[in-house]
Amino acid sequence: MSTKNTEVQGIKGHINNSLRARRLGIDTQYETIIFMRTDCPVCRSEGFTAHARVKVTNGRHSIIATLYQVSSELLGHNEAGLSESAWKRLDLLDGDIVTVSHPHPLSSLGKIRRKINAERLGAEDFQEIIDDVVAGRYSDIHLSSFVTACSSNTLALDEVIALTWAMTQAGERLKWKKHPIVDKHCVGGLPGNRTTPIVVSIVAACGLTMPKTSSRAITSPAGTADTMETMAPVDLDIPAMRRVVEKEGGCVVWGGAVRLSPADDTLIRVERALEIDSEGQLIASVLSKKIAAGSTHLVLDLPVGPTAKVKDAALAQRLSESLLLVARQFGIEARTITTDGNQPVGRGIGPALEARDVLAVLQNRPGAPGDLRHRATSLAGQLLELGGAANVGEGESLAIQVLDDERAWRKFQRICEAQGGMREPPNAPYRHEIAAHRRGTVTSIDNHRLARVAKLAGAPDDKSAGLELHVRLGDAIEAGQPLFTVHAESPGELAYSLEYAETAGGIIGLSEE
Amino acid sequence: MSTKNTEVQGIKGHINNSLRARRLGIDTQYETIIFMRTDCPVCRSEGFTAHARVKVTNGRHSIIATLYQVSSELLGHNEAGLSESAWKRLDLLDGDIVTVSHPHPLSSLGKIRRKINAERLGAEDFQEIIDDVVAGRYSDIHLSSFVTACSSNTLALDEVIALTWAMTQAGERLKWKKHPIVDKHCVGGLPGNRTTPIVVSIVAACGLTMPKTSSRAITSPAGTADTMETMAPVDLDIPAMRRVVEKEGGCVVWGGAVRLSPADDTLIRVERALEIDSEGQLIASVLSKKIAAGSTHLVLDLPVGPTAKVKDAALAQRLSESLLLVARQFGIEARTITTDGNQPVGRGIGPALEARDVLAVLQNRPGAPGDLRHRATSLAGQLLELGGAANVGEGESLAIQVLDDERAWRKFQRICEAQGGMREPPNAPYRHEIAAHRRGTVTSIDNHRLARVAKLAGAPDDKSAGLELHVRLGDAIEAGQPLFTVHAESPGELAYSLEYAETAGGIIGLSEE
Incomplete structure (x- = not known):
């Protein structure tokens, strides 16, 4: 086809689609949005189509954006x-012209439709989808459809491997000269389970290499990076991280600056918002980050409990098998351990409050939370064995020894210094106790709701915000006895949280008298 | 649980979540969005959670909105x-306070997760989902997840019935004193297939009652309501519509003002954006509108073709069986006819251009599009038989007779007058011909891309915008011969369309020489 005459060039001169870019400061997180006047030619052409997508260019870059009129x-x-x-x-400057x-x-998007139709996707299909996700070419409804389709039509093992690989390829990859590179990961859902700084300290004190990149919280009250940040800087780039690891054998830094498996960061936000979390996507999420981080030996902690991510032992068993199978495909030697996921770990929930628990364990303080200590030495023991620093069956006793004689504590201080200087976690100025209104025995603790508070x-x-939990499962409670204390940095936030704590109900379950 | 002391009321006084409402004029179509400053207490509490949802109240009403910082x-x-x-x-006035x-x-949302997990949902489940959709409580990612889940895990027949019923219940329902109430519906995808005004005129001229509510375009260049509006007002409320139907036996009005199955309007937009269209949702969409409209006898037109919604005869057969089964559940006597969906119907695509085709058929003008006339008499014939106005086998010849002797044309004029006055479809001031750049025979016409132009x-x-198609499948074409003419109301829109027409390719397929 051709246009009949050359005057079309003249007509094109009339396209008034060149507009002055204005930064509105509206943060939509992932989705790229362009706001245009209803009376402009593009809006008139597109009409009031819901979810219309347009191409926006500024000469240097080009994006696809959702059009809001x-x-x-x-x-x-x-x-x-x-x-x-x-x-x-688009890397814009104010006043730049966009077309x-x-x-x-x-x-x-056709591949997502194939997945919806229960077809099996291949490696190139997943790569194309993930590349579009990372390039920001999807709208939120596309992300939601992809995540839902992969949950509805269970991914086959080869699809999980293909998705994992695609996610790994779409970001940076770290390479290390040392071997082995050990790592740990906890398959989420348990507030306060902040073993990482302790495990890294023990393992590095025993001569293994553990360059740990951790995430910030997405929907939870604290990620390991958030907690670590209250004790030392975590926002290191790759060269700075390398220097810490070469000097001390370990680090705990924020993975975001390193851009490992960036698709995971995007997809996981949608999964959390929808509260769906399919096995295939969980495996790809966890392992793509580890492969990209250059890990060779990996211990996976699977907390099991009614309000944890893994609800029962059978699910833990199945998930464990799949995780190990996929890890092996990528040359990672992995172990899984299932742990008690019935209640939070330690006392604090929130960055600084969790950091206090970590420090208490590292410093062997009287009253340090025993559950956090036990989980940390158990995981460290597994890693010491897996990494060849302890004989089989002797890992945990070595870990305990290194913690008891304060080698771990000294290592942690040196790591903090190498990351930029150790500091004291802050205290919250506003606090409020929530007390039991009757006597009873604690029969359940809702991890989700406690995290939400x-x-x-x-x-x-x-x-410094969050809460301190004063009770454990099985504790006998008197009426008026404090259950937990909410910490906040402003009265407004304290009130917003207390309003929820009071109306949500069922956070701490007490037995009938 | 209880708060320990009464000073919490004092703390709550500090909630500075009462804000002055400001209308930003941003049209997101369905999703309700609140924009709040990053430094406000609520944003600090929610953190940078993607897709955070908050409750917004103004005393009178309450909504759930997505929070953009x-x-x-x-x-x-x-x-x-x-x-x-x-x-x-929220029915706000400028300066109102929202909390x-x-x-x-x-x-x-838990029910959507159950559907994702391939569980079968019951009637109350669908009702709860649809009620939340209609109340605006979902975000776009929830809508997308629901639509995707229902496509991934094919709905069983009882689920389709439950969804249809839920959608019907969530809006208005029309009741009529007359019987039968006849109706027709075309399972979309074919540009220019504007039989409705002709069918209504024929059927009403023969004494049947056909109170037709039609939709405006969602992603297509014209809905029946858009086309009808170039000839008469269509924005009638229920009493006005009743008056027209009582007087003339038929009408063609916009269904939007009548609020029949409003959930359909929302879901269909997401389905179009994702380009997914599962059988179950299609059936619920079509039939919920018809049940709500009070129809008792229904003819369904299923155009079949590679770029139509129904791709082949086997799919048409299956869809037809399901449609008839579900219709019977609701006491509707229905027939389906499959028609040729390989190319657009008539010559015009766009409201006024399609109206010209309709008028040419009604007025028996020389050169009136024969395909549109044939489709209209065939559908009208089926309805005349179904509604008892013609003996079996004699419906179409009666329809032709009523068209030929201009009874249909006179009925149409009276309907237009009753709806508020007949008018002339407008002409577009800017036009541009797209010509063949070589000779050949027309072997394919892409309905989607032509509609997009x-x-x-x-x-x-x-x-008045749209296009006139000058060729039909099988036509022998010379180089330079016009294929179609684009019509626009401004040079900018003409250029925006031509840019697409030139780069899209494959709109009109010509045989190799």
């Missing part, structure tokens, strides 16, 4: 507003 | 911005 005077004529994600991906046009359809109090952005 | 000076302190959908659902709090989780030219919002 603006009928107010928020935008001037010839202005286009951009969300933060769109602004950053809007019709995008070609994404062929990877801590989060609404401001954790993890407010480092 | 704003880091610029777009909003003043103590101001909250609201999307159009949020503004309308933001933590919402209770929606229990219907018409849409980008401004249809359906610009009533």
Whole structure:
């Protein structure tokens, strides 16, 4: 086909799709959004199509963005507003000109439709999908559809391997000269389970190499990186991280700066929002990060409990088998251990409060939480055996010894110094105790709701916010006895959290008298 | 649990979650969004959680909205911005105070997770989901997950019936004193297939009652309501519609004002954006509208073709059986007919251009599109038989007779007058011909892409925009011969459309020489 005459060039000169970019400061997290006036030619062409996607270019970069129409005077004529994600991906400066046009359809969306139709996808299919995810070409509804399709039609093992590989390939990969490179991971869902700084200290004190990259919280009140940050800087780039590891044998830094498996960060947010978490996506999420981090030996902690991610022993068994199978495909020697996931670990929930528990264990303080200590030495013991630093059956006793004689504590201090200087976790100025209104025995603790209370109090952005848990399963409680104390940095956040704590109910279950 | 002391009331006084509502004029279609400053207490509590949902109340109404954080000076302190959908659902006035709090989780989301896990849902499950959809309690990612889950795990027949019923119940229902109430529906995907105004005119001229509510375009360049609107007002409320039907036996009005099966309008937009369209959802979509409209006798047109919604005869057969089965459950006597879906119907695509085809058929003009005429008399014939106005086998010849002797044309004019006055479809000021650049025979016409060209030219919002198709399958074409003419109301829209028409390719397929 051709246009009949050359005047079409003249017509094209009329395309008034060049607009002055304006940074609106609207943070949509992932989705790139362009805001355009309802009376502009593009909006008139697109009409009031829901979820319309347009191509936006500034000469240097090009993105696909969701079009939101603006009928107010928020935008001037010839202005286009951009969300933060769109602004950053286009690398714009205020006043830059952007051009809007019709995008070609994404062929990877056809692959999602094939998955919806229960077809099995191949390695290139997953790579194309993941590359589009990382490039920001999906809208939130596409992400949601992909995540839902992979949960509805269970991924076969070869699909899990393909997805894991695609996610690994779509980001940075670390390479290390030392061998082995040991690592641990806890398959989430248990507040306060902050063993990592202790495990790294023990293992590195025994001569193994453990370059740990940890995440910040996504929906939880604290990630390991958030907790570690209250004791030392964690925002290190790769060269700085290498220097720490070469000097001390271990580190605990934030993985975000390192950009390992960035697709995981995007997909996991949608999975959390939908509260779905299929086995295939969980495995790809965990292992893509470990492969990208260059790990060779890995211990996986699977807490099992009614409000933990893994609900029962049978599920733990199946998940464990699949994790080990996929890890082996990538040359990773892995072990899984199932642990008690019925209640939070330690006393604190929230970055600084969890850091206090970590320090108490490392410093062998009287009253240090025994459950956190036990979990840490058990995991460290497994790693010491797996990494060849202890004979089989002797790992845990070595770990205990290294903790008792304060070699782990000294190693932790040196790691903190190497990361930029050790510091004291902060204290929250506003606190409020929640007490039992009758006597009874503690029969259940809802991990989810307790985490939500801590989060609404401001954790993890407010480092000192969160809660201290005063009871454990099986404790006999008197009426008026404190159950937990909420910590916050402002009265507003304290109130927002208490409002939830009071209405949610069932956070701490007491037996009938 | 109880708070330990009464000072918590004092603490709650500190909740600074009361904000002045500001209408930002941002149209997100369905999703309700609240924009709040990053430095406000709620944003600090929620943290940078992606897809965070908050409860927003203004005393009179309460909604759940997605929280977008704003880091610029777009909003003043103590101001909250609201999307159009949020503004309308809260029924706000500028300067009203809204309060933001933590919402209770929606229990219907657990039902979506059950569907993802391939469980069969019951009637109450679907009702709860659909009620939340209609109340605006879902975000786009929830809608996307629901639509994807219902496509991934094929709905069983009893689930389709439950979903259909839930969608019907969630809106208005029309009741009529007359019997039968006849209706028709085309299972979409074929541009220009504008038989409805002709069928209504024929059937009403023969004494049957056909109170037709039609949709506006969602992603297509014209819905029947858009086309009809170029000839008469369609925005009638229920009493006005009743008056037209009582007087003339038929009408063609916009269904949107009548609020039949409003969940359908929301779900269908997400399905279109994802380009998924499962059989179960299609059936529920079509039949929920018909049940709500009070139809008792229904003819369903299923165009079959490679770029139509129904791709082949086997799929048409299966879909037909399911449609008839579900219709029978609701006491509707239905027939399906499969028709040729290989190319557009008539010549025009776009509201006014399609209206011209309709008028040419009704007025028996020389050169009126024969395919449109034939489709209309065939559908009308089926309805005349189904509704008892013609003997079996004699419906189509009666329809032809009523068209030929201009009884249908006179009925149409009376219906237009009753709806508020007949008018002339407008003409587009800007036109551009797309010509063949070589000779050949037309072997394929891509319905989707042709529709996209018409849409980008401004249809359906610009009533006169769209295109005229000059060729049919099998036509022998010379180089330079016009294939289609794009019509637009502004040079910018014409150019935006032509840019797509030139780069998309494969719109009109020609045989190799």
